[in-house]
Each structure stands twice: as structure tokens, then as C-alpha cells.
Amino acid sequence: MxxxxxxxxxxxxxxxxxxxxxxxxxxxxxxxxxxxxxxxYFDPEFENLNEKIYGPRVTVDNESCDKCTVVKVDSLNKQGLLLEVVQVLSDMDLVISKSYISSDAEWFMDVFHVKDQRGNKVADKKVISYIQQAIGAKRELQNSGEMKKCYDNAVRTESCSDCTAIEMIGTNRPGLFSEISAVLAEQKCNVVEAHAWSHNACLACVAYVSDESTSASIDDPNRLATIEDQLSTILRPTTIADHNCMGAKTHFLGCDSSMSRMERRLHQLMFANHDFDGPPGQVSTSFSSINMDHVEEGRRTVVSIDRCAEKGYSVVTVECMDRPKLMFDTVCTLTDMQYVIFHASIASHGPFSYQEYYIRHKDGYTLDTEDERLQVIKCLEAAIERRVCEGVRLELCAENSVGLLPNVTRILREYGLTVARADIATDGEKIKNVFYIQDTSGNKVDMRLVELMERELQPLAFQVKNELLLPPNDTSMERESFSFVGLLRSQLERFSHSFIPI
Incomplete structure (x- = not known):
């Protein structure tokens, strides 16, 4: 045996x-x-146990402040958390008038004072619920449909959940956006959504398209290659000096992203194309010499960088005209440049905004060389100015029909106008086109031409707004001293009851 x-x-x-x-x-x-x-047996969720216990915890308070809604977030800190929070608030089109941030000792504490676009507190329970769920339980919701149910305007419409995304970057010239629209129409592409920015002779565009006949995504490799080739041809630089042009790229987009993520991609495209290296000789205007009767003269952004030797930080100070999504643009840029924000304070006074960031590179070092400081200054200036458009805002609402976009942009081009920025969105059977237009010769837009265009584009719903209109003179507005340490110290005791002790 x-x-x-x-x-x-x-x-x-x-x-x-x-x-x-x-x-x-x-x-x-x-x-x-x-x-x-x-x-x-080890539960796979054990890895995220700390995160589940300690954060993020979100409180939306409408009682402690008379004019704003106060959003408080405390959590274990992780790289990119601040940007995630700001992205959620940007998705809701909320205006951040004040913010205090501290993320030292591996703990994240953040306070935002926010208003809606009309300057009121956030009273809508759907909006409050979305903020709490999107920040406080982001991972559980990001792969489900619950976020769409919380608030429809916070995420992309259903019609754009199964599209092909086309990213474009190139040297801008008059009529370029019109040429892009014409190529897409030629290739039988229906533009479901598109956003385009131009800055320092550079144009970046992200478009979401579907097949004209089937309304489905375009996944034929040969057809995608043809679209890429034709778009790259018109985006190709016209001079040898414009060697940084990247052309066009196409890829399939599943159920993905909110507006702020698309805007972050526009920032990344512009950064990759070095739009921050603008024409030489540009000089920033100091805000100390600005009179409210001549605010237009001080529209330039002022960025300075100092060193906090005691704590080992680089201190970035930004002074510029206030506007919606300003904090998103600066935080997005610093994050994408691999800098970690440890402390920050943001405040708006009248039409101006003052921001202060205490940062280090993710590797732990500060901005010690002049070249590093200059690079960050230029990139922040560019990020802030990309969204600002000095021109006339045209808004057209109509039934969604193939050929509408190339027809409208062609008419603009025939009237000697060029698109400096565009936001196109589809909502069911309706399409909303928002164009920021400028005169191709660099002169002020002749409003008589706009009136002629309005007649030609009838019966489309047509609204015109001059974006150069400035806020009313506020004689009580004074520039206040701005220091992170003082602001944070005065607020921590007030909000400490809502934070979890470390």
C-alpha cells in the first residue's frame, strides 16, 4: 500500500x-x-476606513451670516481635496466671496462664504443636498446616477452622456471658430456641447459631438481619423514660430463630467500650449492707483510671490478683478502645476478680489529660484485672464437643428466679427449658444452691426450684453488689509465647534 x-x-x-x-x-x-x-479575511473597504470615519464632513449654514451661506468642510487631508470641493461649488454656479483654508497636520479645514448668481443665500434644498452629498460622499456617488437626481444643473445633461469628445488647441486667428464649426458640419457631426477659450493668440476648444443621423457617439476609427485630420489642418500654425500647436484629438466620452472638469481640461490645454508666454512688454497695473471711475484701466492681474521662512512656505498673493469661478481657476492651476496649498485666504471687496496661498511643491520644496517664481506668476495670470473676455456677449436660443452653429458663426465672420469665447449647450430639443465676440480689426464692436445681425438671425431668441459694463461706483468701498494669519486666527474659534478634533 x-x-x-x-x-x-x-x-x-x-x-x-x-x-x-x-x-x-x-x-x-x-x-x-x-x-x-x-x-x-480582510474587508477590501478597510483601506478607506479612516476616510469613512473622519471625512469629509460638510455643514451648510444659513444662520451665522446675514448675507452669505457658509459651507464648512473638515476631513482627513489628501492631495486634490481642495480642488474637488471648489469644483463642486463651481458646478453649482455659486460665487465664493470669502474663504479660509487650513490643511496642516494632515487635517483639512475649510470655510466658504457663498452666494448664488443673484447675490442671495443658497436656500434651495436640492442645491444644499447636492453640495453635502457631492463633497461628503463623493466616491460613493461619482459612479452612480444619484448625483444627477440631486440637482439636474450640477452635471452634464443626459444628451451628452454618450458622445465623442474632441479636444482642439491651436494658434487663434479671426474666423477660426467658424472654420471649426464648418468642418464638424461637413463631417455630419452634431455639436451637443462645446466650450472654447482664446487667450494670447491661442485657442482651445472642447466639443462633444454625436452622429448627425443616429445621435449616437462616433466610434468608427476611420471616420474619427478623418475628423482629426481636417481639424488639425485648419488648426495648423501658419508660421514656423507657432511650433507649439497641438492640433486636434478625439476620444470617446462615457458618462463623465461636470462643467468644471471640462474647464479644467481647457486650462490644461492652454497651459500645454504655453499661452502664458504672451507678447513681450505686457505690464501689470497696480491696484493702488485705480480710481473707481477708471476701473477698466486696472483690469490686469497682479501676482506676487514671497517667502515665509519661519514655516517653510512660499506665499502667493493674487490681486485682480473679482468674478465667478475665480478661485476655481487659481486653485486648478496651482494643483495642476503640482503645488500643494496648505493655507489660504480669499476675500472680495467691491469689484476686487484678494487671494493669498501658502504653498509648497508636492515634493516639499518652496519656490526658491527667480525662474520658478516667474513661471508660477505667468501661469496664474494666464489662468485668471483666460475666462475674461472684453467684448459683446451674444446669446441665441433656438430649436436644436444641424447646421445652426456653422450658419451663425459664418454670419458673424461676414460682419467682421470673431468669436473670442463660446459656450454651447443642448437641453432636450433646445440649444443655447453664447458667444463673446470682438471686432477682427481690434476696434470696439459696432453695435449697429449687431443690430443688423439680429435682424438676419430672426426669429431666433437673441440677447445682447456688453461685457465691458462695469459695476456701479461704490464710494464706501475701500481696500482692506489682507493677511491670512489674521483672518484665520479670527475665524478658527468661531467655527471650531463644527470641526472634529485631531
């Missing part, structure tokens, strides 16, 4: 050798399976 080791099983010598060997293998596999079952 033969005994299989450690099993107590005996086999007759009469068994064929091959059969004995097979049976031996079977017993071994069985014993291994028993050993696997008896091993300790």
Missing part, C-alpha cells in the same frame, strides 16, 4: 501509476483550497 503524505489515504499497489499521480494532484488541490479558506 502507498500512503499519500499527511492525508491518511492509502492507495493499492495495483492502481496504475498514472491514476495514482492524478489522484495525488487532486488531493493536493483540495488541501490547498482548505488552506485558502482558513486564511484571515
Amino acid at each position: 502507498l500512503q499519500i503524505p499527511q492525508t491518511g489515504i492509502y492507495l493499492s499497489k495495483l492502481f496504475p501509476l498514472r491514476l495514482c499521480f492524478d489522484y495525488y494532484q487532486y488531493i493536493c488541490r483540495y488541501l490547498l483550497s482548505i488552506m485558502e479558506v482558513s486564511c484571515p
Whole structure:
């Protein structure tokens, strides 16, 4: 008799050798399976246990401040958390008038004073619920449909959940956006949504398109290659000096992103194309010499960088005209440049905004060289100015129809106008086109031309707004001293009751 080791099983010598060997293998596999079952079990969710216990916790307070809604967030800190929070608030089109941030000692504490676009508190329970769920339980919701149910305007419409995304970057010139629209129409692409920015002779565009006949995404590789090739042809630089042009790229977009993520991608495209290296000789205007009767003269952004040797931070100070999504643009840029924001304070006074960031590179070092400081200054200035458009805002609402976009942009081009920025969105059967237009010769837009265009584009719903209109003179507005340390110290005691002790 033969005994299989450690099993107590005996086999007759009469068994064929091959059969004995097979049976031996079977017993071994069985014993291994028993050993696997008896091993300790680790819950895969254990890794995220700290995060589940300690954050993020979100409080939306409408009582402590008379004019604003106060959003408080406290959590274990992680890289990119601040940007995630600001993205959620940007998705809701909320205006951040004041903010205090501290993320030292591996703990994140943040307070935002926010208003809606009309300057009122956030009273809508759907909006409040979305903020709490999107920040406080982001991972659980980001792959489900719950975020769409919380608030429809916070995420992309259903019609754009199954599209092909086309990213474009190139050297801007008069009529370029019109040429892009014409190519897409030629290729039987229906533009479901598109956003385009231009800055320092650079144009970046992200468009979401579907097939004209089927309204489905375009996934034929040959067709996508043709679209890319034609768009790259018109985006190709016209001079040898414009060697940084990246052309066009297409890719399939599943159920993905909110407006702020698309805007972050526009920032990244512009940054990759070095739009921050603008024409030489540009000089920023100091805000100390600005009179409210001549605010237009001080529209330039002022960025300075100092060193906080005591704590080992670089201190970035930004002074500029206030506007919606300003904080998103600055935080997005610093994050994408691999800088970590440890402390920050943001405040708006009248039409001006003052921001102060205490940062280090993710590797731990500060901005010690002049070249590093200059690079950050230029990139922040560019990020803030990309969204600002000095021109006339045209808004057209109509039934969604193929050919509308190229027709409208062609008419603009025929009237000697060029698109400096565009936001196109589809909502069911309706499409909303918002264009910021400028005169191709650099002169002020002749409003008589706009009136002629309005007649030609009838019966489209047509609204015109001059974006250069400035806020009313506020004689009570004075520039206040701005220091992160003072602001944070005065507020921490007030909000400390809502924070979890470390």
C-alpha cells in the first residue's frame, strides 16, 4: 500500500501509476483550497476606513451670516481635496466671496462664504443636498446616477452622456471658430456641447459631438481619423514660430463630467500650449492707483510671490478683478502645476478680489529660484485672464437643428466679427449658444452691426450684453488689509465647534 503524505489515504499497489499521480494532484488541490479558506479575511473597504470615519464632513449654514451661506468642510487631508470641493461649488454656479483654508497636520479645514448668481443665500434644498452629498460622499456617488437626481444643473445633461469628445488647441486667428464649426458640419457631426477659450493668440476648444443621423457617439476609427485630420489642418500654425500647436484629438466620452472638469481640461490645454508666454512688454497695473471711475484701466492681474521662512512656505498673493469661478481657476492651476496649498485666504471687496496661498511643491520644496517664481506668476495670470473676455456677449436660443452653429458663426465672420469665447449647450430639443465676440480689426464692436445681425438671425431668441459694463461706483468701498494669519486666527474659534478634533 502507498500512503499519500499527511492525508491518511492509502492507495493499492495495483492502481496504475498514472491514476495514482492524478489522484495525488487532486488531493493536493483540495488541501490547498482548505488552506485558502482558513486564511484571515480582510474587508477590501478597510483601506478607506479612516476616510469613512473622519471625512469629509460638510455643514451648510444659513444662520451665522446675514448675507452669505457658509459651507464648512473638515476631513482627513489628501492631495486634490481642495480642488474637488471648489469644483463642486463651481458646478453649482455659486460665487465664493470669502474663504479660509487650513490643511496642516494632515487635517483639512475649510470655510466658504457663498452666494448664488443673484447675490442671495443658497436656500434651495436640492442645491444644499447636492453640495453635502457631492463633497461628503463623493466616491460613493461619482459612479452612480444619484448625483444627477440631486440637482439636474450640477452635471452634464443626459444628451451628452454618450458622445465623442474632441479636444482642439491651436494658434487663434479671426474666423477660426467658424472654420471649426464648418468642418464638424461637413463631417455630419452634431455639436451637443462645446466650450472654447482664446487667450494670447491661442485657442482651445472642447466639443462633444454625436452622429448627425443616429445621435449616437462616433466610434468608427476611420471616420474619427478623418475628423482629426481636417481639424488639425485648419488648426495648423501658419508660421514656423507657432511650433507649439497641438492640433486636434478625439476620444470617446462615457458618462463623465461636470462643467468644471471640462474647464479644467481647457486650462490644461492652454497651459500645454504655453499661452502664458504672451507678447513681450505686457505690464501689470497696480491696484493702488485705480480710481473707481477708471476701473477698466486696472483690469490686469497682479501676482506676487514671497517667502515665509519661519514655516517653510512660499506665499502667493493674487490681486485682480473679482468674478465667478475665480478661485476655481487659481486653485486648478496651482494643483495642476503640482503645488500643494496648505493655507489660504480669499476675500472680495467691491469689484476686487484678494487671494493669498501658502504653498509648497508636492515634493516639499518652496519656490526658491527667480525662474520658478516667474513661471508660477505667468501661469496664474494666464489662468485668471483666460475666462475674461472684453467684448459683446451674444446669446441665441433656438430649436436644436444641424447646421445652426456653422450658419451663425459664418454670419458673424461676414460682419467682421470673431468669436473670442463660446459656450454651447443642448437641453432636450433646445440649444443655447453664447458667444463673446470682438471686432477682427481690434476696434470696439459696432453695435449697429449687431443690430443688423439680429435682424438676419430672426426669429431666433437673441440677447445682447456688453461685457465691458462695469459695476456701479461704490464710494464706501475701500481696500482692506489682507493677511491670512489674521483672518484665520479670527475665524478658527468661531467655527471650531463644527470641526472634529485631531
